[in-house]
Amino acid sequence: MLHVGLTHFLVISIALFSLGLYAVVTRKNAVMVLMGIELILNSANINFIAFSKFGNFGLQGQLIALFVIVLAAAEAAVALAIVLNIYKTLANINVDEIDSLRD
Amino acid sequence: MTESSLINIAVTILFLPILGFIVTLLLGKKVKKIYYFENIILFFSLAGAGILAYTKLSLFHDTAITAEFTWINLGNTPLLGEIKINLGIMIDNIAALMILVVMLVSFLVHIFSIEYMRGDPRYNRYFAYLGLFTFSMAGIVLTHNILMMYMFWELVGVSSYLLIGFWFEKKSAADAGKKAFIVNRIGDVGMFIGILMLFTTYHTFTFDEIFAQISNGVLPFNSGFWMTVTGLLIFAGAIGKSAQFPLHVWLPDAMEGPTPVSALIHAATMVAAGVYLVIRVFGIMTSDALVVIATIGALSAFIPATIALTQNDIKKVLAYSTISQLGYMIMALGVGAFQFAFFHLITHAFFKAGLFLGSGSVITSMHHEQDIRQMGGLRKKMPITYYTMLIYSLAISGIPLTSGFLSKDGILAGSYAFGLLTGNSFFAIVGFFVALLTAFYMFRLMILTFHGEPRNKEKYEHAKESKLVMTLPLAVLAILSIFIWYTPNPFNPEQGWLLSKGINTHEQYIPDNTRFDFLTPAKEPVIQNEESASVMYSESYEEAIQESHIPTMLLSLLMAGLGILIAFVFYQWKKINVDKLVDRFNPLYKFSLNKWYFDELYDATAVKGTIGLSSFLGKFDSKIIDGIVNGVATFTRGFSSFIGKFDNIVIDGIVNFTAYLSGFIGLIFRRFQTGKVQTYLVFVLISVVILLFIFNSF
């Protein structure tokens, strides 16, 4: 194990991203999909801040990370509203059973 | 009485009959007595015509009164310049007299018809048609332009058609109506072409404007020849309408119509329209045209007169006599005796209408028997009819003290003078010979009908004098056939008001070199050189007529007397056996009896020719044209079926293959479309992985 550098953070980011993606792709429950998306967003934030630090970009990366957090909050609210709507309409939120897109 | 009030009266006269026509036609089925309305209308028209004629001749003798309005304004046309089509009314002396004659005869015929037509299922419609006819005729008389005249001309044709075919249940009547209409069309085509020639040359339809331009030397195609042609084309209309040779064949057949109609239309007024037309356009007739007109008139006078000799149908005799008399008028126009032609037109209108009405009276009392061989001895049964008809017969034969003598004598004098001035005595000879024939066949008719012993006892027993409404018109017409109405001197019409005041001396507008020398009025007694001096040719013609007056009178009296004498010898005293004579001259008799085979001739040439041409054209159509069409169709069908096959196999094959391919591919790829977002995401991931490995930069 070498001295902790940029690569370590990137690897953690990749791992988080893959786990999030896995959740998005495989989980049936829509809320779980949302959780996966939060993981992905977090991995992106790690990337931003890591590059901000190791690329000597000052505070800009952190600022972008802040924006992402704000957007994540908004996204979560709207997505949950959508999920609730789907639930009201179809009486379940299993993503694999929602296939109206096929028609 | 001002000019504008005269115009108002004329318009009223013109439109009253059409009002009667419309009202009578519309209410005819509902209101039984509506025909009274038509008769009252006619009475007012007659009164108006009387006032009009009297006022015109006494107060406005020298001027023609016109009123016009612009009907169509074509504006400034690119090729012809300013063009306006005006409609209007012109009242000159001739028109005023003519409208009076038309209305008078029409009114008398209306009165006569009340009794004659009683019991007819279409009683009211009959009067409506009479109203239409009267309207049309008044239009012809009163118009001031040739276009409007042509319109009314055709309207007259229509009403004539309607009235001839009034009893259309009879096939012969329906056929006669058609025949009259079609034969008239032949002449009218010529007239129409003539009108168009006038219009293209002068850009107007109005008589006065045309005449004015001709006076200024404007001619169709700048040649006197085309002026002649134009005049003759317009005269063609008169040939048709006045039943002149060779289009005379319709008039005898037109006797299928009711007898009063024959009196009104086919004796007194409508057929006179042709003569009236020629009088109207007399100013544009060149000498060549006049010779043709005179020749046609002479032939029309002679041929039907010979036919009338042997006819046995009382109305047919009168019909041929009508053609003959119209021929007289046309011939008179041709030889330049303009005023006598119009004079004869008037007198003939009265006595010929009377003859027809008289024959109608006889026919009714004989229960619609028209064959004179079935009659005889009716004098005692029907004295009024007999005596009135005797007056008419004397008039038509040209016996002194009658109107017919005056006018006929004038015509004969005119043709005699023409012979003197030009050396061409053909017309005079024909005129005198026809006078003989006329006297003969008229008295043959009278004797066979009224004298001798009744040949059909049964019908004779039932015969009786007609009612007052029928005899009254006869009496009026008989009175009008006496000389006193026209001139105080029974031997000289020139002294009467009609010729001295009523009829203007005609004018010719065409250039001097295209007219007869003797018709050239001396505009100014200019002495050009010693020879031509100041001879006033127009006056010389008048003088020639005056000179030939006495010999003509004697000769015509001789002819008429001879004709009557022969008739009495043949039929009254039976000194000569007519049957033997007929046997001896059988071919001639047959020739006359069969009307010179005109109908057969036309049937063989014109009718058969038309039918043959039609059937040839029909065959041409069905064989060649249809053949071409069918050939094209067959080819098109073959080509189409080839295209269709090509379409079905090749094009459709490609299309189907494409569709099949798409379907096949779709079959594969629809597996991928699950409608589940997650599956799509997986696909996206797979694609990204593949791309990463393809652009592998690590």
Added chain:
Amino acid sequence: MTTYDIIFYLFAAVTLLSAFFVVTNRNIVHSAFYLLFTFFGVAGIYVMLGADFVAIVQLIVYVGGILILLLFGVMLTNKITNIEIKTDSINALPASIVLGLFTGALGAAVLNTNWKVVESPAPEATTTALGNLLINEYALIFELLGIVLLIAMIGAASMARK
């Protein structure tokens, strides 16, 4: 191995393990709780990267806001009487293969790249600087974010009410 490294690995382990449990646990409520630890771990990594303010915001927004929101979502979309709030995974195997390949590719890319690293100055408090940046240079975006949040709020409320 410095203290810094040890702390880093600690946080990394917390983050990845809890994330793994989030993804694989069948009970959705448990997943939510594991997610809490993941967020803590990520916050720690932010601190390791010298982003103290972002770490605080991460804790406040994610843990205090989004996570609660997600829990509410779970509760509202499962009937209260229904204890079974577990969910299954689908297509686990193909997804694992594809993701493995994907992760491998990403990892290869990261590891094979020769990153040009510039040593940054020692970390110091960032709050003031961020505030300045936000109000000055990024003022427009700041405003826009406010509008986005407003719209999201109204939209979410409107959609959920229907």
